[in-house]
Amino acid sequence: MSHQSAPRRVLPLIDGDNRTFWTGGEHGRLTIYRCGECGYYVHPPVPFCPKCESRKVAPEPVSGRARVFSFTVNHKAWLPGLEEPYVLALVTLAEQDDVRLVTNIVGCPPDGVTFDMEVEVVFEPAEDLWVPLFRPVKAP
Amino acid sequence: MSRYSEKDTAIVGIGMSEVSRGASKSALALTVDAALEAITDAGLTRADIDGLATWPGEHANGSGFSAVGCATLQDALRLEVNWYAGGGEAPGQYGAVFNAIGAIAAGLCRNVLIFRTMYEATARKTGFANALMKPGQRQGGPFAWYAPYHTYAAALQQALMFNLYVEKSGIRPEQVAQVPINQRRNASLNPKAVYRTPITLDDYLASPIIATPLRLYDCDVPCDGAVAIVVSRMDVARTLPNPPVRIEAVGSSMRYRNSWAQLDAFDTQAQPKVAKMMWSRTDLTTKDVDIAQLYDGFTFHTLNWLENFGFCERYGAKDFIAGGTRIALEGELPVNTGGGALSGGRLHAYGAVHEACTQLWGRGGARQVKGEPSVCATSTAGGPLAGCMLLVRD
Numbered sequence: 001m002s003h004q005s006a007p008r009r010v011l012p013l014i015d016g017d018n019r020t021f022w023t024g025g026e027h028g029r030l031t032i033y034r035c036g037e038c039g040y041y042v043h044p045p046v047p048f049c050p051k052c053e054s055r056k057v058a059p060e061p062v063s064g065r066a067r068v069f070s071f072t073v074n075h076k077a078w079l080p081g082l083e084e085p086y087v088l089a090l091v092t093l094a095e096q097d098d099v100r101l102v103t104n105i106v107g108c109p110p111d112g113v114t115f116d117m118e119v120e121v122v123f124e125p126a127e128d129l130w131v132p133l134f135r136p137v138k139a140p
Numbered sequence: 141m142s143r144y145s146e147k148d149t150a151i152v153g154i155g156m157s158e159v160s161r162g163a164s165k166s167a168l169a170l171t172v173d174a175a176l177e178a179i180t181d182a183g184l185t186r187a188d189i190d191g192l193a194t195w196p197g198e199h200a201n202g203s204g205f206s207a208v209g210c211a212t213l214q215d216a217l218r219l220e221v222n223w224y225a226g227g228g229e230a231p232g233q234y235g236a237v238f239n240a241i242g243a244i245a246a247g248l249c250r251n252v253l254i255f256r257t258m259y260e261a262t263a264r265k266t267g268f269a270n271a272l273m274k275p276g277q278r279q280g281g282p283f284a285w286y287a288p289y290h291t292y293a294a295a296l297q298q299a300l301m302f303n304l305y306v307e308k309s310g311i312r313p314e315q316v317a318q319v320p321i322n323q324r325r326n327a328s329l330n331p332k333a334v335y336r337t338p339i340t341l342d343d344y345l346a347s348p349i350i351a352t353p354l355r356l357y358d359c360d361v362p363c364d365g366a367v368a369i370v371v372s373r374m375d376v377a378r379t380l381p382n383p384p385v386r387i388e389a390v391g392s393s394m395r396y397r398n399s400w401a402q403l404d405a406f407d408t409q410a411q412p413k414v415a416k417m418m419w420s421r422t423d424l425t426t427k428d429v430d431i432a433q434l435y436d437g438f439t440f441h442t443l444n445w446l447e448n449f450g451f452c453e454r455y456g457a458k459d460f461i462a463g464g465t466r467i468a469l470e471g472e473l474p475v476n477t478g479g480g481a482l483s484g485g486r487l488h489a490y491g492a493v494h495e496a497c498t499q500l501w502g503r504g505g506a507r508q509v510k511g512e513p514s515v516c517a518t519s520t521a522g523g524p525l526a527g528c529m530l531l532v533r534d
Contacts, residue, residue, distance in 0.1 A: 010273055012284035043402070044285065070307075070406065072299035072351040078292035079275060088289055088296050088351070090401060100401050104289050115307055131288050 007079040009126050017045040020059040025123030025130020031059040032099060041096045064121035066091035066134060069100055073110045085110040091119055091134055107135030144421050145245035146238075150377040150384030151531070152251075153182025153370040154497045159332050159485045160261065163364035167207035167259040170366040172216055175255055178368035183381040184251060189370070191249030192221045194256060195236040196228025201274075204263030206256075208366070213255065223248040231392040231414065232435075232521025233489035234529060238392045240371050250373045256490040260362035285401055295359060295438070297400050298522060299351035302440040304407040306353050309455035311443070313353070317344040318464040319439040319475075320357045320482050326469060327479025329507035334361050334485040358439040363485030367494050384534045385497050388515075391418030391528040398524045409441070411448035411519070414526040419450070422530055426450045429530075430513035431499055432473055433492035436480040441522045446475075449517055449528070474509045489520035493529075500533040 014022060017033075024031040033042040035049035036056035042049060047057050071089035087105040092098075105113050106122065119134035155177025157170035179186060198209025210226040213219075223243045231238060233256065240252040273279050279287035291297060305311070321344065327333035339357065347356040377384035391414035396405050403410060419425070426449065434445040443457040451473060452460035461467050467475040478484050478495035485491065496516040498504055519528040 007275055007290070009290070010275055010287040011278050012287060013278045013280040018284075044282075044399075070300045070304040072296060072303050072354070073349075074290070074296060074299075074351040075349045076293075076295075076351065078290075082290065082292075086290060088291060088300065090300055090406075098402070098404065102286050102289055102291070102401050115304075126288070 006081045006083055009131060011126055011129055014129070017047070021045060022129045022131070024059075024061070025125070025132060028123065029061045030064045030121045030132055032062050032093065032095075033057050034060040041093065041099045043099045043101075062093060062095050065094035065137070066101065066119050066121070067094070068105070068113060068115055068117040068119060070115070071105065071113050073113070087113050089113065089134070101132065103132060103134045105135065106133050112136070144389065146241045146387040146390045146421070148374045149241050149244050149371050150374055150386045150534070151369050151493070151497055152372045152377050152380045152382055152384060153178045153180070153184065154494050155179070155181060155368045156332065156494050157366040159334060159363055159365035159487065161334060161361070161363060162261050162265065163259070167204075167257050167364070167366070168212060168216055170364065171208045171213055171255060171257045171368070174366040174368040175213065175217060175253055178253065178370050181382065182251070182370040182372070184370065186217055186219060188251050189219050189253045190222045191240060191243055191252030192219060192224040193236040193240045193252055193254045194226040195230060195233045197226035202263060202267070204259035204261070204362075204364075207259035208255070208257040219253070221249065231394065231527035232525040234390075234520045234527035235392075237371060237387070237529065238390055238527065241387065241390065244371070244373050250376050252371045253368060254371060255366060255368040256488055257366040258362070258486055258488060259364050260486065261364045264362055282399060295354055296351050298438050298440065299354045301406055301409060301523065302438065303353055305440060305444070308407050309458060311458040313345060313355075314341055315458040315462065316358065316439055316443070317341050318461040318467070319436070319442050320344060322464045322467050323436070323476045323480045324483045326477050326507055327483035329505070330478045330484060333479040333483050334363055335479075335483045354438065357482070360437050360481035360486040361483070363487070365485055365487055367487050367490035369490070369493060369497070382501060385500050386532045386534060388424065388530040388532045389418045389421035391415055391526070393417045396524060400523050403524045408448060408454075409444050409522050410524045410526040411444055414528055415448045415450065418528050418530060424515065424530060424532075429473065429515050429517045430511070431477060431496070431509055431516045432475050433477070433480075433496045433516060433518040434475055435489055435492065435520045435522065436476055436482050437486070437522055439482065442475065442480075444522075445519045449519070469507060469509055477504065477507055477509060492518050492520070496531050500531065
């Protein structure tokens with residue numbers, strides 16, 4: 001029997017635009033860039049609002065609630081120790097339909113994930129970052 | 141003077157190396173084989189080649205995704221060119237062709253050698269290899285949004301799109317299966333195809349799930365191989381031995397969010413506006429198309445292209461391909477006539493353009509489509525990438 005440890009998450013390079021997204025979990029906060037003029041959420045983070053052309057765009061905490069936009073249940077062990085099946089998903093923020101986050105759905109069996117399922121953020125610490133994951137709001 | 145510069149260009153020669161699940165020679169040797177064959181087929185010599193292009197440029201990282209770039213091939217063949225380009229930020233793999241059209245229109249060159257080299261079969265025998273990331277290293281760029289979530293292959297990103305398409309279209313696995321079954325049948329008639337033993341519906345349904353709803357037989361086959369084509373200015377093309385395969389129209393736009401996560405056409409991929417652009421540049425319509433070489437990195441791409449080119453309506457691919465007769469070699473729209481990437485090997489759209497010319501020049505042998513096909517629609521790429529061309533034999 002293999003005792004290979006599970007592969008660690010491949011973490012992102014951090015820059016001035018994405019730092020708050022990947023570190024907000026320390027304080028339990030999911031933050032998304034938002035226009036200070038018209039209120040539009042901009043993701044991935046860009047210090048420019050494509051709706052009103054304002055440069056007053058800055059990170060702001062959101063509710064952490066979202067819906068499953070699409071998902072897949074992975075069954076292939078791509079690396080030694082990788083536990084499968086697991087769910088890769090795209091979720092849309094409750095605040096705005098066109099903000100999608102890539103994530104893993106946790107806290108329920110992989111075959112329990114459905115389209116439009118309501119989910120909420122949880123954070124997994126990894127080195128100096130906090131990786132946002134999502135779990136069902138209500139157990140299916 | 142034509143209004144659209146692609147109409148002043150044509151494919152005049154093609155070449156393909158051995159294609160395998162483990163090459164007998166180096167990636168560069170495969171590339172040289174394909175390049176020399178294409179130049180000879182065009183009735184040209186090395187000295188006539190004055191432009192050089194590839195996509196996505198050399199990735200010297202052991203992944204095999206693009207093992208040879210312009211500089212390496214230029215030196216290997218000691219070409220003397222007026223213009224060259226290789227880069228991935230383009231409308232999919234055909235970006236190299238679109239660049240060449242621009243270079244010819246700008247008067248920079250007349251005969252462009254365009255090539256694509258894959259060495260993924262060998263790369264995967266020697267270790268974990270993918271085109272996306274290296275585990276253990278922090279990830280920059282757009283893929284950094286996917287990397288932390290155990291996204292170890294493009295198959296996972298594509299499965300997200302495929303699953304939404306299944307949800308919206310209601311297509312069933314036994315319907316999807318017609319794409320790989322048809323292509324394996326075509327591959328059985330193609331001596332160069334990697335996998336040539338026909339498969340059945342039961343084989344498809346029994347193939348392992350990679351990431352729902354994607355099965356193994358929905359995925360193209362990593363291979364070692366190289367393809368080259370020569371694209372020439374039309375006045376030159378008309379002096380050469382092969383009937384020019386004119387580039388009648390191209391689709392190269394980027395009018396969606398260019399993102400694997402935020403793409404605002406998720407279940408159709410970035411194809412509808414690209415196809416619309418292509419049709420806006422020609423008087424021809426879907427009714428004029430004799431054959432189609434549609435991108436098939438995954439079966440779902442081919443389904444999408446059938447719809448987005450307009451061969452059938454949105455979510456109508458499942459009915460269009462029902463029973464497999466319409467897309468067969470004898471059907472009204474033969475699709476991926478050489479077996480495509482699913483069975484022929486992942487030559488990444490350049491296998492498709494090679495097969496298009498093979499059919500348009502009547503060289504298809506046992507798999508030749510009857511009736512001297514003269515118009516081919518061909519397309520490339522999935523997700524936020526898309527590019528397409530309409531090819532017409534003079």
